[in-house]
Amino acid sequence: MKLVRYGRRGGERPGLIDADGVLRDLAAHVPDIDPATLAPKALAALRRVDARTLPAVPGRPRLGVPVAGVGKIVAAGLNYRAHAAAGHTLPDEPILFLKAPSSLCGARDAVRLPPGATRGDWEVELALVIGRRASRVTPEHALAHVAGYCIANDVSERGLQFERGPTWDKGKSCDTFCPLGPWLVTRDEIPDPQALDLQLTLDGATMQASNTADMLFTCAELIACASRYMTLHPGDVLLTGTPPGSGFLRSPPRHLRHGETMRLGIAGLGVQCSRVAVSPA
Template sequence: MKLVRFGAPGSERPGLIDAEGKLRDLSYHVPDITGHHLSDEALARIASIDVKTLSLIEEEVRFGPPISSVGKMICVGLNYTDHAKEAGLAIPTEPLLFLKGCSPTGPNDAIAMPPNATHCDWEVELAIVIGKHGLHIDQAHALEHVAGYCVLNDFTEREFQLNRAGQWTKGKSFPGFSPLGPWLVTRDEVREPGKLRLWLDVNGTRRQDGSTQNLIFDVPFMVAYLSQFMALNPGDIIATGTPAGVGAGHKPDPIFLTDGDCISLGIEGLGTQTQHIVAWEKRPKPWL
């Protein structure tokens, strides 16, 4: 299934994308899509609904983040061999972890740069959505704890991240820095999360073009590994890292985003996103 939330910010309704790619309204059956609706049992109940009985939404709508009330956003840094190489850093022997301290936004919402930001950068990532509580999960059963997968832009202000001391979280957590979606694709439709192509364009120029085959630590390993240090709960998100091609790694000189730029990104089978970058003073009102 492809589960979505659609409508104005703060007033999204649950829906799904049918076999013909059309949007159907789920709000008669579930009030929203939260961690409570991501268990295998809850997803099976949604899957059992006769899609033809769901109202067809034919007008153009905004897609919000496909999950409401997200719990933790846990990120894995330098998790692609090519990205570690472009950063000039050694391949990690254990996953490098940090937290992203902002709520997800819609996949096509504008991104407002923080005041005085000068080093805004892009990162297309595969996001794992947890559907079942787990602690000290056996790697052999790790995927049983996964509800599905999404596209994530792990948007970053590099000067905040690298030059302001401390953890990377500072550069990852400004409101709007986590576009998620357009939909949550349940794990039964993503048979091989380690073989997905992912890409990102800036102003029509391809900047990232990679594959999850180049992950240093794969999906089952990351789920099991993280559960050694913290409980994973339904609605938690794991951002799995980005391939080579970020602006900070561009040679001979880095490239950073500015007012008016446009980012387009996607992952095979998981949909696409488009965001326009706006200066802080041009941010949509009301802001997040």
């Protein structure tokens, strides 16, 4: 299933995208796409719903964050071999950091760089959404805790990230710095999360193009590692790292500019498209 939340910010309704690409309203069956809806039994019940009986949604409404009630966003740094090899020592275990849930926005919402930002950057990433509580799980059982997958853009302001102290959070957690979606694709539709092509273009020029097979630590290993240090709850989001091509590692460095458009795609997960706006100082 492709689950969505659509409508104005703060007033989103639950929906799904049917086999013909039509947006259907799910409000008669669930109040929202939230942690309770992501439970295995709840998803199984939704799969039994005949999408053709659901009301079609007219027009092209805004698509919000596909999951409500995200408790935390756990992100992995330097998790693609080619990206980590560009001037870094390969880590022995995953590098984990947190992005604030307030950084979330919809897949078509504008990305707004904060006042004074000069080093805005992009990172296409596969996102995992947790559906079952995970604490100290093994890699062998880790993917059973995933409700589904979606596209994320780990937007960064590198000046805030690298020049304002040793932690990355300042440059990673600004409002709109985590576009998610357009929809959540349930785990049953993605048989192998380590075999997905992903790419990002900026105003039509390809900046990133790779495959999740290049991850240093697999999705299962990332879940297992994170769950050793913190309990992952339904609705939590785990970002799995980005391939090479980020702006700050280019020669010369390339930073986001007002009015540019980022287009991100991952095989089977759709496309997100965000326009960049730089807030005045």
